[in-house]
Amino acid sequence: MISFKGSHYPNDVILYAVFFYVRYAVSYRDLEEILADRGVHVDHATLNRWVVKYASQIASEAQKRKTRTGRSWRMDETYIKVKGQWMYLYRALDKQGQTLDFMLSETRDEAAATRFFRQTIVNNGWPDKVVIDKSGANKAGLDNKNIELILHGWYWLIEVLQVKYLNNLIEQDHRFIKKITRPMKGFKSVEAATATLAGIETAHMIRKGQLGTTKLSAFQQFAALAG
Incomplete structure (x- = not known):
C-alpha cells in the first residue's frame, strides 16, 4: 500500500491529479487550471512533486498485477x-x-541493452523469441543473456530476429508515449523523467486492459494500484 502520510490533500485528489497528468497530453499549468475549475486549488510545483513521488510506486504495483504476457517479444527504443x-x-x-x-537510459549500448533485458526477464520470465532492429548493441545484450543460459546448462536459447518490419507494432506503440510527453517539452531531471514515464506507461497498460479489471474505469484501476 502506498503511503500518503503528511499530505494536505485527500488521497483521491492526489491520485486523480497524477492519473490525469500521465494519461492526457497536458502541462502542469494546464492541470492546475483544470483542478481549479473543479474547486481544487493546488500549484503546478506541488503537482510535479506528486507525480515524481507516486507515479513510480504505482507503476511498480502495476508490474506485479498485470495479466500474463506472451513469450514472443518486440523490443525497441525511442528518444526522450x-x-x-x-x-x-x-x-x-x-x-x-x-x-x-x-x-x-542515458546510453544506448551493450551494457544498457543487457540491463534492460535482465530487468524485463525478471518481471516477465524468459522469452522464446525477441524481435529487434539492426542495432548491434541490442543483439549483444541478447547474446549476453543467451550466454547466461549456456553457462547454466540450459538446452534452449532465445531466438533473436533482426527484422525491421516485424517491429512495426512497437514503433506504433511509441506514438502514445510521445503524444503524452510532447506538451511536457522535456524533463528537468532524470528522476522526474523516470517517474513520469513510469506513470505514462502504467496508464497505457490500463488502456490496453492489462490489469484485467475492465469493470472499473481507467482512473479506478489506477487508484486501486495505490491501495
Whole structure:
C-alpha cells in the first residue's frame, strides 16, 4: 500500500491529479487550471512533486498485477529529452501488443541493452523469441543473456530476429508515449523523467486492459494500484 502520510490533500485528489497528468497530453499549468475549475486549488510545483513521488510506486504495483504476457517479444527504443539532452527509453511488448517493460537510459549500448533485458526477464520470465532492429548493441545484450543460459546448462536459447518490419507494432506503440510527453517539452531531471514515464506507461497498460479489471474505469484501476 502506498503511503500518503503528511499530505494536505485527500488521497483521491492526489491520485486523480497524477492519473490525469500521465494519461492526457497536458502541462502542469494546464492541470492546475483544470483542478481549479473543479474547486481544487493546488500549484503546478506541488503537482510535479506528486507525480515524481507516486507515479513510480504505482507503476511498480502495476508490474506485479498485470495479466500474463506472451513469450514472443518486440523490443525497441525511442528518444526522450531530459535536461536538454536526448536519452533513450527502452521498451518491450509481446506480439499481442501488451507492455512488458520499459527503462530510461542515458546510453544506448551493450551494457544498457543487457540491463534492460535482465530487468524485463525478471518481471516477465524468459522469452522464446525477441524481435529487434539492426542495432548491434541490442543483439549483444541478447547474446549476453543467451550466454547466461549456456553457462547454466540450459538446452534452449532465445531466438533473436533482426527484422525491421516485424517491429512495426512497437514503433506504433511509441506514438502514445510521445503524444503524452510532447506538451511536457522535456524533463528537468532524470528522476522526474523516470517517474513520469513510469506513470505514462502504467496508464497505457490500463488502456490496453492489462490489469484485467475492465469493470472499473481507467482512473479506478489506477487508484486501486495505490491501495
